[in-house]
Amino acid sequence: MLAGLLRSLSDDVAIDLGTENTRVAVAGRGVIVSEPSVVAVDLGTRRIAARGLAVGHLAKQIEGRTPSDIEVRHPVREGVIADFQLCEAMLRILLGKTRQSRLRLPPRAVVGLTQTATEVERRAIFNSVARAGARKVFGWSKAMAAAVGVGLPVAEPTASAICDIGAGTAEIAVVSLGRVVAARSVRIGGQVFDQALCDHLKRHRRLRVGLPSAEQLRIAHGAAQSDDDEARAEVAGVDAATGLPRTLAVSRAEMAQALAEPLRKLADAVREVVESLGIELAADLARHGLTLSGGAAQLARLDRFLSDQLGIPVQLAVDPAGAVIRGLLTCAEHLDAWKSALVSVH
Structure with a gap:
């Protein structure tokens, strides 16, 4: 009876805590939040910039363009938490965007876990989500969530x-x-691909480019296979020899070579x-x-x-980027039925 009352007074949420983006979905309402996993920090106060609001889209917009006293940081790297305090602060803000009323009780949360996450790394994720406002946290394999999210016949x-x-x-x-x-x-993943592009352009074309520019080039013009030397995309960077700005045209064939x-x-x-x-x-x-x-x-x-x-x-x-959060949301919407497949330390 008490469990039923708690469920009626709170939400069940799904959290895909990614290296690049964090998505939060609410059972019965769908995906509510999808924002970059970045935080801008004021180095003087060691607090989140813009009065604690420089998280997600706002922080991403100023990345690479900040004054010397503000630094944009990524709390999640390679699928695990790199900065516990910043991750907790980011999640608290993002979870807050899903709450419809302050009268609602804290939610139960299902969060995706990588296959290779250690017990310490899993506990860090559970603790971050709990301290950000969840009353109970469950973990589920990201791979299984993705399989459910794309509609594979997993059963x-x-x-x-x-x-x-x-x-x-x-x-x-x-x-x-x-x-x-x-x-x-x-x-x-995407960041490894982007670094490979940066390394290739520096080594073979004497052009230094930033990771954001490499990411834009990959998304717009990248390919795993191509013999097309005609279609080209421009990328801007700094000449490795002179240090002066320069643009360069890159073919799809060269992109495939860089990513090989x-x-x-x-x-x-x-x-x-x-x-x-x-x-x-x-x-x-x-x-x-x-x-x-x-x-x-x-x-x-x-x-x-x-x-x-x-x-x-x-x-x-179909919609490959949303596969994990769709699977986690399916689990959150049937949480009591899926509990035996989940892990929890709380």
């Missing part, structure tokens, strides 16, 4: 494969009968997961293939590249 006695590529990590998993039967998490190494490592990681399966589960993947999700999975022709490397069908999910 059926057949293998379904998912590769969710975020900014910091790629979560690879094969699920069957509602369980993860093989999985791996690798620190390859991290893409090879991604393909090897997926191959290891597939090769660890039994014969029948592996045969399922020959028929059903691999589904890609996550923001960085939208790299052009990545599905073709992985299909060529692995010899199985590969398809990009």
Whole structure:
């Protein structure tokens, strides 16, 4: 009776705490918050700038353009918390945006976890979410959440494969009968792709570019495969020799060349997961293939590249960037039924 009363007076929320973006959804209301996982800090007071409001979109807008006494920081790196206090402050502000009334009790929260998160890293996530305002925190595999979010038949006695590529990590998993039967998490994602572009342009074209510019170039013009030397996109940076501003035209073929190494490592990681399966589960993947999700999975022709490397069908999910939060929201909306699949330290 008390549990039912608590549920009627509070919300159940889902939190996808990502390296690049944090999304918060509320059961029955959908995704309410989707903002960059960044915080601007006033170095003089060591507090969040703009009277405690420089979080998310506001902080992202000033990144790379701040005065010397303000620094933009990323509390989450490679899928785990890098700065506990800033992460807690960021989550408190973002969770506050989902509350419809101060009379509501603190919510229960389901948060996504990477496959390789240690017990210490998991506890840091649980503690940050709890201190940010949740009364109870549950954790669920991001890979399983992504599989549910893209609509894979995770409860059926057949293998379904998912590769969710975020900014910091790629979560690879094969699920069957509602369980993860093989999985791996690798620190390859959008930020690794962007760094590879920066390194390539500096080494081969003598142009130094910032990570935000490399990200824009990847999103607008990047490709995993291409022989197109004609279509080009301009990127601006600083000449490595003179230190003066310079622009450069980059072809899709050169982009694919720059991304070759991290893409090879991604393909090897997926191959290891597939090769660890039994014969029948592996045969399922020959028929059903691999589904890609996550923001960085939208790299052009990545599905073709992985299909060529692995010899199985590969398809990009609809709205791949929202896969994890959709899966977590499904769990939050049926939280009592899914509890046995979740972990909690509170």
